[in-house]
Amino acid sequence: MAARSAREAFYKHVAMRGLRRTPQREAILTEFLRWERHCSAEELYDALRRKGQRVGSSTVYRTLRLLAECGLAREVEFDDGITRFEHLYQHDHHDHLVCLKCGSLIEFSSPTIERIQAQVAAEHGFEPKRHKMEIYGLCHHCR
Amino acid sequence: MAARSAREAFYKHVAMRGLRRTPQREAILTEFLRWERHCSAEELYDALRRKGQRVGSSTVYRTLRLLAECGLAREVEFDDGITRFEHLYQHDHHDHLVCLKCGSLIEFSSPTIERIQAQVAAEHGFEPKRHKMEIYGLCHHCR
DNA sequence: TTGCTTGCAAAGCATTTGCAGATGA
DNA sequence: TCATCTGCAAATGCTTTGCAAGCAA
Numbered sequence: 001m002a003a004r005s006a007r008e009a010f011y012k013h014v015a016m017r018g019l020r021r022t023p024q025r026e027a028i029l030t031e032f033l034r035w036e037r038h039c040s041a042e043e044l045y046d047a048l049r050r051k052g053q054r055v056g057s058s059t060v061y062r063t064l065r066l067l068a069e070c071g072l073a074r075e076v077e078f079d080d081g082i083t084r085f086e087h088l089y090q091h092d093h094h095d096h097l098v099c100l101k102c103g104s105l106i107e108f109s110s111p112t113i114e115r116i117q118a119q120v121a122a123e124h125g126f127e128p129k130r131h132k133m134e135i136y137g138l139c140h141h142c143r
Numbered sequence: 144m145a146a147r148s149a150r151e152a153f154y155k156h157v158a159m160r161g162l163r164r165t166p167q168r169e170a171i172l173t174e175f176l177r178w179e180r181h182c183s184a185e186e187l188y189d190a191l192r193r194k195g196q197r198v199g200s201s202t203v204y205r206t207l208r209l210l211a212e213c214g215l216a217r218e219v220e221f222d223d224g225i226t227r228f229e230h231l232y233q234h235d236h237h238d239h240l241v242c243l244k245c246g247s248l249i250e251f252s253s254p255t256i257e258r259i260q261a262q263v264a265a266e267h268g269f270e271p272k273r274h275k276m277e278i279y280g281l282c283h284h285c286r
Numbered sequence: 287t288t289g290c291t292t293g294c295a296a297a298g299c300a301t302t303t304g305c306a307g308a309t310g311a
Numbered sequence: 312t313c314a315t316c317t318g319c320a321a322a323t324g325c326t327t328t329g330c331a332a333g334c335a336a
Contacts, residue, residue, distance in 0.1 A: 003203055011172070018289095020290055020336075021293070022293070022334080022335075023336075024291080024293095054293090055292085056293040056294070057326090059291080061327075062291090062327090075222075077220070077222055079218075081301090081324080082324095082325070083223070083325080097263070097264065097269050099269075100272060101225040105192075106262050106267050106269065107222060108266070110259055110263060112255065112259055113276075116253055116255055116256060117278050118241070118274065120251050120253060124247065124249050126242075126280050126282055126283065126286050129276040129278060130278075130279050130280070132276065133210075133256075133275065134276075135270050135271050135273075136271075137275065138272070139267075140267070143270050162316090163310050163316070164313090165315090165316065165317080167316080167317070167318095183300090184300085184301080197318090198317085198318085199319070200301090201319080202317060202318070204301060204302075205317090224300070224325090224326095
């Protein structure tokens, strides 16, 4: 399944850059892949500690950045000042609905948004690389 | 012009909440209204100090928050961890193109985006309040 | 051996807050 | 008068960095 090839892609990147395979990176990668959706460095760190893994929080931050650099993870920032990461390996681009009350996240994707991106960018002589869209409101539980 | 009524709206709000009119708030409001587009608390603070105004940075932060509360300003956050504010008084909602190289910002608005917001939200039983869209890429100068 | 890694503690940064003195209404 | 304001310094909270010891290759 995907977890295996994501792991391979990571170590390929690691090897190519002359970096090393370590138990900490292994543990963090495993935990990250197990995670359902978005997670912050702190959440990952706490989860690892709870499982008895001995990793430092700096290593979690560093490894998450490494994952983003090799294209396995994407940084997402909502309006709360916390950087979260989500899987990117074989995942399609998507945007988010953010509940203002309970903080829950729903992913969505819309081809129309991609079209708008191209169109708006063209109108302004802009070369689009990526976009980000968030809709803030109330989820169906909180309404 | 708009500056006068924005000022009136601000002091109306200030009076209604039992707050006071002070030289610092006056100076910060004036500088903010003079600002072309987005500005951070630090930029505003520096500009005021350069002009010889004696205001503390906490007051700038506090006043900017006040402006946002009374609907004159809107907080915007891009991916650099700095909170910026932009005029909201008699300005239409818009989204942003952000240049990854020089950091320049272009505003745009698209009725299609508003339509997507409504549609996507409806599909997920979500009640939309506001949205945020940013397209990151290269501006025509930096391409 | 060699230089990448790690964990800790300290540093960084933007922002917020506590507080005593100042001040607008 | 008196509650709101202000500026300062200290505190926050997330994240990064310096460094000496540890470890993969």
